[in-house]
């Protein structure tokens with residue numbers, strides 16, 4: 001028996017197995033939760049299939065009302081969900097609170113959208129309408145860096161379009177998703193939303209499952225390729241939100257003291273575990289030393305600790321594997337550049353890493369070319385802005401990027417040349433529910449959020465009648 005059960009067919013059920021979830025700040029278990037078997041995945045798919053005809057036949061107003069009720073329920077449980085999120089994910093409680101609130105806001109946003117038929121022709125010769133139909137059962141696969149908000153990128157859009165869903169959180173952060181399942185159990189009709197948890201073994205089963213019509217996936221590029229390959233057999237739709245290696249370019253006219261904290265924040269938010277964190281910082285040679293000094297000062301002042309402790313600005317890495325991976329990036333950076341702040345583990349319990357700044361490092365170094373996904377920022381010198389943009393674009397990734405300048409028109413002109421799904425000027429990682437978000441190149445396929453994101457959960461149907 002567990003406090004954290006699966007939601008299958010409208011019922012909270014124990015898993016065929018149990019698993020412990022570790023608090024990354026203490027390395028102690030937070031809780032034990034239900035772990036689904038392949039058979040329970042099959043049950044969830046069957047429940048979602050059975051619920052589909054009635055759910056897809058409801059009016060959009062009925063579905064909107066359900067989304068608003070879910071948003072209200074998330075808000076009513078804000079404090080509990082935020083605390084649980086900090087315990088399983090590690091982020092500071094204020095950030096966790098913001099994430100949970102954001103999740104409710106995203107449900108509310110999707111409740112405001114329409115999917116009206118577009119009348120293309122209506123005259124004596126005939127009537128033609130372009131309609132948007134639901135796809136069927138949608139599998140939502142979520143990573144561990146933002147378990148709540150990334151679920152809210154997918155689930156409300158899928159539901160509004162008339163699909164039924166199966167949510168699968170990451171193996172190291174299943175608790176908030178399971179809790180949400182419990183919270184919404186009596187709000188959604190049985191089988192419309194199913195929540196399962198796994199030990200990193202059911203994602204592939206979902207992508208291969210013949211009963212699922214679409215996979216909405218957020219995670220690493222490597223796993224994204226596997227999703228696409230195994231979805232091919234059943235010709236499932238996929239949308240893939242994958243890794244990034246965002247370049248942030250600082251032009252030569254900025255005020256160093258004002259700009260440095262914003263750039264530093266763009267790299268260090270969520271301990272750097274953000275798909276659109278600034279992961280390569282290109283700074284003009286005229287202010288390179290001054291900017292590096294500011295970053296080092298800010299890193300030294302940052303309060304790293306348990307997210308539940310007041311005053312904590314940065315929590316631990318989310319899991320041991322990621323902790324070790326980021327420590328490996330630091331080791332390689334010692335050879336490729338000069339570590340001027342941080343540079344190691346903090347304490348001997350919990351997956352804490354000191355905010356680390358590396359200067360005198362260049363393209364070609366592992367820390368610059370690969371996605372570190374941790375609190376380690378490489379600061380790279382450049383002399384010609386056009387050349388900096390070319391270097392920024394010389395990456396397999398194309399998720400986000402930004403240009404920082406006093407002369408924002410000049411920055412806009414350079415921003416247009418960046419090969420990424422989102423480009424910001426004088427800010428970074430500004431995600432909003434009404435703005436489509438997606439990656440270029442190896443950073444993804446398709447987009448989420450906004451009307452474009454909603455449409456990805458639909459099939460176009462043309463109704464064409466002669467008169």
Ligand code: NAD
Pocket residue numbers: 141142143144145146168169170171200201202203204205207218219220221223224226227240241242243244274275276371373399439443444
């Ligand atoms: P991951 O790819 O290891 O895991 C993501 C999810 O996929 C988990 O739920 C996991 O259980 C599941 N999974 C594992 N194997 C699978 C398989 N064969 N088929 C289907 N699903 C499978 O990613 P992660 O380490 O949890 O997350 C970090 C990565 O995610 C980073 O690269 C980051 O940039 C990326 N990310 C991207 C976005 C975005 O919107 N583009 C957002 C957040 C994170």
